[in-house]
Amino acid sequence: QVQLVESGGGLVQAGGSLRLSCAPSGRRVRNYAMGWFRQAPGKEREFVAAISWSGGSTYYTDSVKGRFTISRDNAKNTVYLQLNSLKPEDTAVYYCAATTGNNIPTMAPDYDYWGQGTQVTVSS
Numbered sequence: 407q408v409q410l411v412e413s414g415g416g417l418v419q420a421g422g423s424l425r426l427s428c429a430p431s432g433r434r435v436r437n438y439a440m441g442w443f444r445q446a447p448g449k450e451r452e453f454v455a456a457i458s459w460s461g462g463s464t465y466y467t468d469s470v471k472g473r474f475t476i477s478r479d480n481a482k483n484t485v486y487l488q489l490n491s492l493k494p495e496d497t498a499v500y501y502c503a504a505t506t507g508n509n510i511p512t513m514a515p516d517y518d519y520w521g522q523g524t525q526v527t528v529s530s
Contacts (some may be wrong), residue, residue, distance in 0.1 A: 408433045408519040410502045415524030418492055426487040426524060428502030439510045440478060440485040441517060444498035444526075451501070453512045455487060465510055470496075492528045499523040 414426040428440065441456035455476040456465045464476050475488040485502060503517035511517060 408435060408438075408504055410504060410519055410521035412500065412502045412521045412524040415500060415526045417527045417529065420493055420528055420530050422492050422528070424489045424492065424526060426489065426500055426502075426526075428485040428487075428521060430483060430504065430519075434480075434483050435485075435504050436480045436483070438504040438506055439508075440476075441503045441505070441511065442476060442485075442487045443501045443503060443514055444496075445501070445523075446495075446498040449498075451514050453514070454500070456510045456512060457485065458510050463510055465512060467512075489526065492526075494528045494530045497526060497528050499525050 409431045410428055412428050437459050439458055442454040443451050444454050445451040453467050457476045457478055461478050473491045478485045501523045502521040504519040505517045
């Protein structure tokens, strides 16, 4: 069983930055593709970014391209999401997710393990 723990959320003004971390426990996720999703109040959970197990491939939803960067340090067993140029519409709970296999899914049902989420609030 893989337990994912997110950290790094908080309150930031528009234009500011945050770095989210996802540190799995219970098992190393070196061979897992990892993703970040977010869910705003009253909205469905949406894909934000994903990274292959090697870190060689990354994917982003259009609304965050050029502003967010996903990365991983397999030696530290940690995945990061750097959030720059934040906007009020980025306000949401951000979730880390993990999946086995060679694909890099962008759909939530294709992920096997989830964290509890970390709140990101961007004030205008």
